[in-house]
Amino acid sequence: MTPRKPTLHDVAAAAGVSIAAVSFALRDKPGVSPETKERVLAVARELGYTVNLPARSLRTARYGAIGLYLPPGTTRLPYYTEFAFGAVDAADRLGLSVILLPHRDPADASPPTASVDGYVVVDATTEDAGIRGILDTGRPVVSGEHVVGADERVSGSVVYDHISATTRLLDHFAAAGARRIAAVLPPDGAAWSEEVARGYADWIARHDGVAITRRIPFVPRPDDVTAAVDDVLANEDVDALVVFPSGSAAPALASAARAGRRVGDDLLLAAYVDEPSHALLTPTVTSFDLEPRDVGAACVALLVEAGDADGPADRVRITQPRLVVRGSSARER
Amino acid sequence: MTPRKPTLHDVAAAAGVSIAAVSFALRDKPGVSPETKERVLAVARELGYTVNLPARSLRTARYGAIGLYLPPGTTRLPYYTEFAFGAVDAADRLGLSVILLPHRDPADASPPTASVDGYVVVDATTEDAGIRGILDTGRPVVSGEHVVGADERVSGSVVYDHISATTRLLDHFAAAGARRIAAVLPPDGAAWSEEVARGYADWIARHDGVAITRRIPFVPRPDDVTAAVDDVLANEDVDALVVFPSGSAAPALASAARAGRRVGDDLLLAAYVDEPSHALLTPTVTSFDLEPRDVGAACVALLVEAGDADGPADRVRITQPRLVVRGSSARER
DNA sequence: CGCGGCAGTACCGGATGTTAT
DNA sequence: AATAACATCCGGTACTGCCGC
Numbered sequence A, B: 001m002t003p004r005k006p007t008l009h010d011v012a013a014a015a016g017v018s019i020a021a022v023s024f025a026l027r028d029k030p031g032v033s034p035e036t037k038e039r040v041l042a043v044a045r046e047l048g049y050t051v052n053l054p055a056r057s058l059r060t061a062r063y064g065a066i067g068l069y070l071p072p073g074t075t076r077l078p079y080y081t082e083f084a085f086g087a088v089d090a091a092d093r094l095g096l097s098v099i100l101l102p103h104r105d106p107a108d109a110s111p112p113t114a115s116v117d118g119y120v121v122v123d124a125t126t127e128d129a130g131i132r133g134i135l136d137t138g139r140p141v142v143s144g145e146h147v148v149g150a151d152e153r154v155s156g157s158v159v160y161d162h163i164s165a166t167t168r169l170l171d172h173f174a175a176a177g178a179r180r181i182a183a184v185l186p187p188d189g190a191a192w193s194e195e196v197a198r199g200y201a202d203w204i205a206r207h208d209g210v211a212i213t214r215r216i217p218f219v220p221r222p223d224d225v226t227a228a229v230d231d232v233l234a235n236e237d238v239d240a241l242v243v244f245p246s247g248s249a250a251p252a253l254a255s256a257a258r259a260g261r262r263v264g265d266d267l268l269l270a271a272y273v274d275e276p277s278h279a280l281l282t283p284t285v286t287s288f289d290l291e292p293r294d295v296g297a298a299c300v301a302l303l304v305e306a307g308d309a310d311g312p313a314d315r316v317r318i319t320q321p322r323l324v325v326r327g328s329s330a331r332e333r
Numbered sequence C: 001c002g003c004g005g006c007a008g009t010a011c012c013g014g015a016t017g018t019t020a021t
Numbered sequence D: 001a002a003t004a005a006c007a008t009c010c011g012g013t014a015c016t017g018c019c020g021c
Helices: A008-015 A019-026 A034-047 A053-060 A078-093 A129-136 A162-175 A191-206 A222-235 A249-258 A292-307 B008-015 B019-026 B034-047 B053-060 B078-093 B129-136 B162-175 B191-206 B222-235 B249-258 B292-307
Strands: A065-069 A097-100 A118-122 A141-144 A156-160 A181-185 A212-215 A240-243 A268-273 A286-289 A316-319 A322-324 B065-069 B097-100 B118-122 B141-144 B156-160 B181-185 B212-215 B240-243 B268-273 B286-289 B316-319 B322-324
Touching: A008 A019, A008 A034, A019 A034, A053 B053, A065 A078, A065 A129, A078 A097, A078 A118, A078 A292, A078 B078, A078 B097, A097 B078, A118 A129, A118 A292, A141 A292, A156 A292, A162 A181, A162 A191, A162 A240, A162 A268, A162 A286, A162 A322, A181 A191, A181 A222, A212 A222, A222 A240, A222 A249, A240 A249, A249 A268, A292 A316, B008 B019, B008 B034, B019 B034, B065 B078, B065 B129, B078 B097, B078 B118, B078 B292, B118 B129, B118 B292, B141 B292, B156 B292, B162 B181, B162 B191, B162 B240, B162 B268, B162 B286, B162 B322, B181 B191, B181 B222, B212 B222, B222 B240, B222 B249, B240 B249, B249 B268, B292 B316
Parallel strands: A065 A097, A065 A118, A118 A141, A141 A156, A156 A316, A181 A212, A181 A240, A240 A268, A268 A286, B065 B097, B065 B118, B118 B141, B141 B156, B156 B316, B181 B212, B181 B240, B240 B268, B268 B286
Antiparallel strands: A097 B097, A286 A322, B286 B322
């Protein structure tokens, strides 16, 4: 019923050559005459031959697979899904598979079991047992953003220039007339927290302004945002506000409305990380498109180069977030 | 420098037995005495032995991997990410890996190349070249939701009871006093579209009501939602509204506000698919938690059973969405 | 004698049927 | 009748060497 999948032997027999010749022909290696190669390829196509990857892996000790580790607990953020598919598509173009790795509970110190040639991780910290396990495999690892606590242990990273981005955003506010700009920041400890905090502080210092900041969790509940924004609006004389953590835009808008502020007019607002909802809120919310697909693809590219001889030219690739200006920061007339 | 990874041979030599004995001992197969087994296991642990998966795959023709195919173009919906990790965690507990499959462009008719024992697909239609390729492999396929156009070709499915869910939602509205309930539906063609449309129509008929419906795209732009909801509110005398497609809640709330309706009071509103934003909007929005993690895990379980001898007891598993009542449908006082 | 083109073959690491003890 | 050693095989890869010109 099921005619066994054709193997190199079948192709070799059908083409009247040795399996070695077939193997070479299929992989476009020198040592076979153009005519034989042509014939072998024709026969292979006709028989529907495809390589048996386990067999190849066994021989070459390469797996044709990349392990992808997304941060635990944040699976609702669309950023990571986009990132994942950027990586998957890039890997596919290189003939590689992407294995989605499970999150390990902190007690579990066992090494990751999947057979992969290297890893791509995002927003990683060594607090995470899964990340430690990955670093301990000794295989190449490329990270999206820096790895907090072990940046020298990865083969490469694709990072955002958050300082420049923050600067551009504040310049944009200033150009729209903002004079007193507050920032609702994530807590220290995450890779980008410190960069954006520094970007903000430096910009304020350069412009002889007053730093007005509040801290809320990395993934805040609406109440956290509301409390911080209410506090800023009640106690500080601000005409612009940046909320950095994800999911902050909607509660911030609500707070502004309650405080009687007209967002986009007497209060300029921006979120940092773009989310689909930003285009749906009223007013629409200015934020940075981090182009996660491109970054995911870049991580895969860097990983593959790291596996190649003598590594890539650059260990760190820097990406500029793209500012998407929307109604919340576009002062009316 | 790198002490080659230990193999069966190494363990066998260190334990003073044959590789066959080691192989049997490690897989807990009969034919080795308890003492030898104990010793072998100890040596294996000490040497840090792990099986070489390609070698095992080569011999057994099993890959220890599952291919996961998420619908293209909807990668921003958190549902699928949750689903994916439900599948990954379930697979991990069974010692399996999950390979995230790339989306194929329609022209590409080549079979999927990844080596997997079976596939999990979600919200699939045979319009999708990727799905056709997967079905053509002849390997077991389990689908989350029915596969439009090829439901008999899959080994199993985990589906929601959308009719019962829709009924429960409308009952909830009625209990809160709603008399004229409108529905903004997705277009026909998707698996659940027809079920929810039927659930709505049947319920209305049973209650001698008037069906008031509009159709918008499966993944609507805010404008689509706004237009439909504005139209309903302007031209129909409704006191409750269900918006089914994802991402509809926020624009629907905005429309209601513009029409001068107080949502949760003189207009009851519910979305169908729960999203994180529903807990953040004002008012918060009632919707169904589809528990995607559980469904992803169930798909993997069903796939593994399908691979076993004589298949699973049931080909189709039915799940009840969990209604999460929030402010938008909880009439004040 | 050198060289291109190809056949022959020794692995890669584990699973399993067969043969000793 | 139980255990364990031995031999094969899974499908490729890559090295060695033979052949003819």
